[in-house]
Amino acid sequence: MESCKLFTESFIDACIDYKYLLDRGYYWESALNFVVT
DSSP: OHHHHHHHHHHHHHHHHHHHHHHHTHHHHHHHHHHHO
16 A cells, blocks of 8 residues: 555656646657657
8 A cells, every 4th residue: 555655646746747847848849859850
């Protein structure tokens, strides 16, 4: 149960980090790089 809780917390942290990157506009930059390469 503890590992499940740990996974959930790290997953939420990852989502928060991803949303932060989206807000900063990094998503579009990496998406363009992906299309170009």
